[in-house]
Every structure is written in structure tokens, then in C-alpha cells.
Amino acid sequence: MPNHKYGILLQGRVSLWLKDIITEYKSNFPEAHIVLSTWNTEDVSKIDCDIIQSELPVSTYPHSNTTNHQIIGVNAGLKKINAEIILKCRTDQFIHNKKIFELFNDNCPLNKIMIPDLGTTLDDDYRASDFCQLATSKILNKFWNNITFYDGKYAISPEIYLAKNYVVNFMKNTKPWNKIMNSYFHIMKYHSDFQIEFEKLANDERYVNLLTVNHIEQIKNHNKKFRVKSHFFQSQKSRIKFSKKYVGEKVLLCTYGINTQYASSKSILNSNCNEIWNRKNFEEDLTQRKLNSENDIEFEKEVNFENISENSFDSILSFEEIQFHNDPDLLLKTYKKLLKPNGVLIISSSNNSNEISDSEEEVNFEKQKLLKIIKSNFTIIDEYYQGNISENKKFNQSSSKVLLKKILDKFDKRMIFYKLYLQPKVTKQREKNYEKNRIDFTPKILDSDQIGLYFLIIVKGNA
Known part of the structure; x- marks a missing residue:
């Protein structure tokens, strides 16, 4: 029987924000069991919580991402943490909502995982945000304990790889994603429900432009919406x-x-x-x-x-x-x-x-x-x-770019062709355009x- 009702599992490197993140979590959730799961290469001398350090995984080839880092880090943390309901989150982001566990208890069925809407979509198969997860210990262990390591032979984003493994390989559900996503995940608002503050969004302007364009939320308790402008x-x-x-x-x-x-x-x-x-x-x-x-x-x-x-x-x-x-x-x-x-x-x-x-x-x-x-x-x-x-008008997309996006959305939903042949050139051109059109x-x-x-x-x- 877990000793704590709630737990917070932080997984990843020791970021510049981490010490203050843990300080805030201790203030907001004084009864929670807080665990950091990081690598044996990280300096944890100033981190004040329970810590588990694992060996840093070797990068995969020809494609690499953070999938195996998450699998190793989260599983190590789940063995260490002692709580009934666990918030699994990154080491470089705050979740400011002091009532996040109450929100889970009031809204999320116990057989589902609560995740943010930003990074989650029905249009891209198995894309379920990996910014953070909130679920019972039982459900999180089901999600993370049964994953085959990513071999790097094909291009795929971590959040898609992880969600697909859980839904298709573990739950044995091969129905269309847009029909079953809500059977396994409970979607809440990134800004107003989780109240996430992400280090990359605060410091990396190019990352911001890619992530936040046209994201709209209804603010709870206020009859207003706001649009997250890219700038x-x-x-x-x-x-x-x-x-x-x-x-x-x-x-x-x-x-x-x-x-x-x-x-x-x-x-x-x-x-x-x-x-x-x-x-x-x-x-x-x-x-x-x-x-x-x-x-x-x-x-x-x-x-x-x-x-x-x-x-x-x-x-x-x-x-x-x-x-x-x-x-x-x-x-x-x-x-x-x-x-x-x-x-x-x-x-x-x-x-x-x-x-x-x-x-x-x-x-x-x-x-x-x-x-x-x-x-x-x-x-x-x-x-x-x-x-x-x-x-601001410089940021309008050309008709050719819009057409290319429509073609890729229809014929390359998993973005395999895009990542293999187009992404390096697009990224390089985007950086040039960004510097050229950057608003002061x-x-x-x-x-x-x-x-x-x-x-x-x-x-x-x-x-």
C-alpha cells in the first residue's frame, strides 16, 4: 500500500529551472512524494528530493530521439516513487496549478491518463502529448512497463511511439485513433488547466513559433477565450x-x-x-x-x-x-x-x-x-x-507552402517522407527566414x- 496519496515524478536532465521547480512543488504539494529520475552524468548535489540516477542510453541510428530516455527514466522513477496518484512531468517545466490533483480527481476517470491538449491531436495517429501525464500508479505502470525500446530504424516522434505502443501493443486496440483516443486519455487545457510554464517557450523563440501558433483556449471561470499568438x-x-x-x-x-x-x-x-x-x-x-x-x-x-x-x-x-x-x-x-x-x-x-x-x-x-x-x-x-x-505580415504563408502542407497531411501523416528527405532543408530555410523576418x-x-x-x-x- 503506497504511503502517499500523491506523488510527482520529474524525469530528465537537471535543468536550470529544476531547483526552483521542486521548491514550488514542495510549497504547493507539501504531502506529495517527489522523485527525480535523471542520469548518472548529472550533478544533483543541490537537488532536495528523492533521486534515482540511471545510465544514459546510447543514441539510436540512423534516427534518434528521446524515446528510450523516457522509457528508462520513467520506469526507474516509478520503482522509486511511493504514491497512489502520480504526476509524471519534465524537469524543465512548471505545472503551476496548485489544484492539479483535485482537477484529476474531479474530471479524469481512474482508467485514463490525463494529458494536455497542446501536442495532442486526433488528426495525427497516436499523437498524445508527452509534456506530462497524471494518472493512478497502476495505469502509469501499465503504460510504461511494457514498452519495447526504439531501435532508430525509422523516424517517429516519441509521443507517437509511446502512445501507439500502449494502445496497440498493450491494450490490443487497432481501431482508428480518432475513435479511441478518448478511451485512454483525458484531455485538459495546457495553459489554463495544467498551467504549464516551459523553459523552451521562455527562452527559445524559434521553438515558440512552431509550437504555439493558433492555439486557442477557453479560460475556466471566465467567459473569454484567448489565442496564443506565435509572438x-x-x-x-x-x-x-x-x-x-x-x-x-x-x-x-x-x-x-x-x-x-x-x-x-x-x-x-x-x-x-x-x-x-x-x-x-x-x-x-x-x-x-x-x-x-x-x-x-x-x-x-x-x-x-x-x-x-x-x-x-x-x-x-x-x-x-x-x-x-x-x-x-x-x-x-x-x-x-x-x-x-x-x-x-x-x-x-x-x-x-x-x-x-x-x-x-x-x-x-x-x-x-x-x-x-x-x-x-x-x-x-x-x-x-x-x-x-x-x-507581422511577413509571417503569412505562401500558397505553395500551404499546398505542400495539405499534400503531406494527406499522404504522409506519420511524417516519414518529410523527416527523411525534407526536414533538414526545411529547418535550415526556416531559420534563415526567421532571422530575416524577425519582429523587433x-x-x-x-x-x-x-x-x-x-x-x-x-x-x-x-x-
Whole structure:
């Protein structure tokens, strides 16, 4: 009988984020059994949890991927962990949802594995996301204990190889994938349910463009949808960098939809800021973060948003949330109360004028409407824009590329031909195009002639 109700199995290399990931998990899930399964080549001297180290597998040939790494690492971890319900996840991503196990208990049947929607599709046979898995120990052991090692003789992605082995080889189900996927996997939202923050999405812009284009989610408890724009992470990174010169000792960072709280907080804490409070999706619970003497983030406490006293913050950063609020004027009035005298509020909003927006769910904020709402509450210091609409048009696909994609989708669903003959050339060309068409999201002074992809407004509270 397991000693713990819940367990967290982290599998992979010791990433730059791992120490802080474990710190957050210990804070959010104090009763969970946390195990790291990594390689005997990794330095684990600063990792504070149970650890199992395995021999690093040899790369396969002519094709190689992380399939065998996952098989060895997860199975070693499953032998070590002692819990009824296990969250299997990567060592380079946070799962910020403090109620993730409750979400599983309330929504996922015990004979299924709960996985994120991003990376999961019915259109590509057996593509079930391997970002993370949440299931009973019994089901996870069924999934991972019966896998033949990948030999590298043909090209296949790890998530497809693993899911196909489980469904076809172990469960003996050969029915069409689009008919049976939901029999084995329970799909939940990557951003709003799991609340995943992935190191690659924070740091690798080219990876971001490939992964997030046109991903849409309905945010729970809010009658709004948001589209994950392919350039969101780049623009957010520029906003954070720009804001560091304005922040004071105590900062409130408010965002909507996307999980960037760790990367953003750490960047801001390395400036003049001593503590930062994070609020996401207008939720009532805020998390306080501070840097300790070793430059690692500590989680001090949580507080209810309604219990925060007036004049609490030197700076408030409201990034990409005002356009999703049902009453933007009320939101600004609230921030006005929380801001210290002469404190600074920085607001960003997508330019959702009809000219460039394809979202019906966001408030239709063109420049003058946004400025009018802000001016009714604050004194504006400066107005900036990020990215130019003319630059964004460079990312439109040509008709020939669209046609090629349709052909490959129809005749090469497993992407074998593509990976063997086209992928190296496409990757090389994509990198050239990316550098050529790269949008500069450094905030620039807004004038009447510019149509920015984002607005960034700096305002000052009352003296």
C-alpha cells in the first residue's frame, strides 16, 4: 500500500529551472512524494528530493530521439516513487496549478491518463502529448512497463511511439485513433488547466513559433477565450526587460492566459525589486515570490486579492489582461487604489482593432479607446508600441507552402517522407527566414503613424 496519496515524478536532465521547480512543488504539494529520475552524468548535489540516477542510453541510428530516455527514466522513477496518484512531468517545466490533483480527481476517470491538449491531436495517429501525464500508479505502470525500446530504424516522434505502443501493443486496440483516443486519455487545457510554464517557450523563440501558433483556449471561470499568438513570448520578454527600469521594491504582476510567472518574476527580481506578487486570470489567490541568498526563488505565502490593503505596491505590471476583463475601467480603479502615491503602473494590450484582430472574445481595443479608459483614472507618462503590423505580415504563408502542407497531411501523416528527405532543408530555410523576418518587440515611442501589434502605456498614480 503506497504511503502517499500523491506523488510527482520529474524525469530528465537537471535543468536550470529544476531547483526552483521542486521548491514550488514542495510549497504547493507539501504531502506529495517527489522523485527525480535523471542520469548518472548529472550533478544533483543541490537537488532536495528523492533521486534515482540511471545510465544514459546510447543514441539510436540512423534516427534518434528521446524515446528510450523516457522509457528508462520513467520506469526507474516509478520503482522509486511511493504514491497512489502520480504526476509524471519534465524537469524543465512548471505545472503551476496548485489544484492539479483535485482537477484529476474531479474530471479524469481512474482508467485514463490525463494529458494536455497542446501536442495532442486526433488528426495525427497516436499523437498524445508527452509534456506530462497524471494518472493512478497502476495505469502509469501499465503504460510504461511494457514498452519495447526504439531501435532508430525509422523516424517517429516519441509521443507517437509511446502512445501507439500502449494502445496497440498493450491494450490490443487497432481501431482508428480518432475513435479511441478518448478511451485512454483525458484531455485538459495546457495553459489554463495544467498551467504549464516551459523553459523552451521562455527562452527559445524559434521553438515558440512552431509550437504555439493558433492555439486557442477557453479560460475556466471566465467567459473569454484567448489565442496564443506565435509572438506572445517574445513580446512578453521585451515588456519585462523594458519594465525593469521602472519597477520599485514591491511589484504586482498581473497576466492573463499564458504562464510566464516564473521567468518574468525571476527577471524582475534581478532588478530593483525585492518581492513580487503574481496574479493570473483575475484569480483571487496571489503568490509572493522573493529571491534568497543563492539567487533562487522562494515562495513566501499566498494572500487573497481582496485582502490586499491600499497603497501596497510601488509598481503594478498589467500585461495582456485588460482586454479580457469584463469591466476594464473597474480593473484600473482597483489598481489605482493598490498603487502607492507616485507609484508606476505599466499596462500592455494587444492591438485588437478590426484591422488586425481575429478574436471576437477580446475587448475591441484600438488605441484611442484604450487611452480614454486609462486617462480617466491616471496621468499618462509615456505611450509605446511593440512590433509593427507591417512586419507581422511577413509571417503569412505562401500558397505553395500551404499546398505542400495539405499534400503531406494527406499522404504522409506519420511524417516519414518529410523527416527523411525534407526536414533538414526545411529547418535550415526556416531559420534563415526567421532571422530575416524577425519582429523587433523592443518598445518604441508611439506616434500617430504607427499601428503596433501591442500597446504599452506607462502611467503614474496620484501623489
